Amino acid sequence: MRLVCAPEDYPFVEDGALNVVLYGQPGAAEEGRSPRGSAGQAAKADFLRARLEGAPKAWDFLSLALAVVTADLAGWRSESADGWTREFDLTVAVADPDFWNTQASALEAVLKFLSTDRWRLTFVGGGVLPAPPREPVRPAEDCVVLLSGGLDSLIGAIDLAKAGRKPLAVSNIVRGDGANQAAFAAAIGGGLRHLALNHNATPPWKKEDSQRARSLIFIAFGVLAATSLAAYHNGDEVSFYVCENGFIAINPPLTGARLGSLSTRTAHPEVLNRLRDVLAAANLRVRIANPYEHMTKGEMMRECADQPRLKAHAVASVSCGRYRVFNYKHCGRCVPCQVRRAAFLAWGEADTTFYKFSKLGKNDTDHANFDDVRSVVMANAEVAADGLDAWLGPALAYPRMGDPAPLRNLIERGLKELRALHQQHGVK
Structure with missing residues (x-):
């Protein structure tokens, strides 16, 4: 095309x-x-x-x-x-x-x-380059954080504020998440400045559903916002935080039938490292960072620096890969939902999120198409039979991944959290 x-x-x-x-x-x-x-x-x-x-x-x-x-x-x-x-x-x-x-x-x-x-x-040539505003606003925030309405970005913003940072929260507006994004920004650090943008990309025909390259728009909004800060205009480098647990960031194929691109890879180390090179070549003084690249979602929840605030807002966050399919409700059975539910279990706090399919181990007609649940079962079974390295295969062998050792350990811990969830639900 x-x-x-x-x-x-x-x-x-x-x-x-x-x-x-x-x-x-x-x-x-x-x-x-x-x-x-x-x-x-x-x-x-x-x-x-x-x-x-x-x-x-x-x-x-x-x-x-x-x-x-x-x-x-x-x-x-x-x-x-x-x-x-x-x-x-x-x-x-x-x-x-x-x-x-x-x-x-x-x-x-x-x-x-x-x-x-x-x-x-x-x-x-011929691209857009807006004229500078007559009286530009130069925000005094010292960094930028993506605020998606999801649990990981919520934790990231909470941790930054608790550490004394003053982040500018940037969101890509998505129907069903906008209210969460605004509410989280208002509730963190006494209220964060919030820049909510919408790409409004519209082809002249029905849209493709998979949308695997949309990660780039999240990064682009954050980079543009980072270059608007007073610190950037003063010649400083600005940190831009893309907060996502390492297990989902890598999204290792659970079975041989699951291509890597069947899941989004917004914060995958290969993606972020390659984009860091492009930004450096462009002399854009924006440093992309994921502070949680070696942590599971459960570890993020347990180690969040402001537990009362996390307890107040965690359930309202959105993790589901099929959220809009089920009328803006968590399905409960996709991989992101399973990782979320496993994280709540590892955290030790009650998960009162409504899940369309709450009983992962139920065996009846309504629960017959749990492909993602079976994929997790198969992954843990293969690891038990052949070892983690055989199951991982080339998943950590990309040229810009960095040191694979901590990533390997992270994936092992992530699978352990999922295994505990399945044991709780009697999944066979």
């Missing part, structure tokens, strides 16, 4: 590519013109309405992320040759195409890892 992603004044050509208007609306379909997609208008408007000033290359990075998330939504996996792997050829308008073309192969590698698709990136 070919896409050309640029501002609305770009000279789009009707040559069979999907034209995507960045930071604008696609406009009404005209005779002889193919339907267009769009992305980013609301995010740009909200950022500028707050009178924030982002770095030029941070805007370029956001343009790329908007193009990627639109492609990810527009390309149906069902129409690919193998029913999963797609091919994308993206032309993206940026302010500094010469630089970004030097990073195309590095970014293609990140995207391939995230989505298991094949990507080709070409950068052209």
Whole structure:
């Protein structure tokens, strides 16, 4: 699939590519013109309405992320040759195409890892670079933290505030999570400044559900926000915290049938390390960090620095991979739900979350399609029979993973938490 992603004044050509208007609306379909997609208008408007000033290359990075998330939504996996792997050829308008073309192969590698698709990136001029506000607001916060509405990001923000840090909370608005994001920001550290943005990526047809490359938009929003801080404008490096437990960040394939891209990899060490290189090459003084890369979710809950605050808000957080499928309720049986439930058990506090399927060990018609539960059973059985290393295979062998030893130990502890959950529910 070919896409050309640029501002609305770009000279789009009707040559069979999907034209995507960045930071604008696609406009009404005209005779002889193919339907267009769009992305980013609301995010740009909200950022500028707050009178924030982002770095030029941070805007370029956001343009790329908007193009990627639109492609990810527009390309149906069902129409690919193998029913999963797609091919994308993206032309993206940026302010500094010469630089970004030097990073195309590095970014293609990140995207391939995230989505298991094949990507080709070409950068052209004509991208958006907003004029600085007349009276810019330079936030005094000393770091940025992603606040998704999930449990891990909640703990991350709580820990930062408890340690005396003053984070700017940045959210990608998702239906069903927006209220949580705002409530958590208001409840932490006496109230955090909260920047909530929405990519509004909209292809001109039905969206693909898998959305494995959307991680890039989370990172791009955080990077843009980090470059707006007073500390950044004063020449300092700004820390940008992407908080996720190490087990889910790595998302090791539970069985041989589960491709890595069947699960999201937002905070995978391979992704974050490669993106750190790109940001460094761009001279963007933003340091991405995941303080929990060697911790399980249960360990995060037990070691949270403000236990009363965590107890007050943990149940309201969202972890489910199928949250919207079940009318904004946790399903209880997907891998993220199982990891969440295992973490509450390891924490030792009651889990009063409503789960659509609360009884993991029940054997009847309604509970017959517990594929993810069976996958966890099979993983623990294989580890017991053949050892952890045989089960892991090449999962920790990627070139930018870092030291595999602590990651191996982390995965072992994560499986142990899941095993305890299954024992509690009598899963066989």
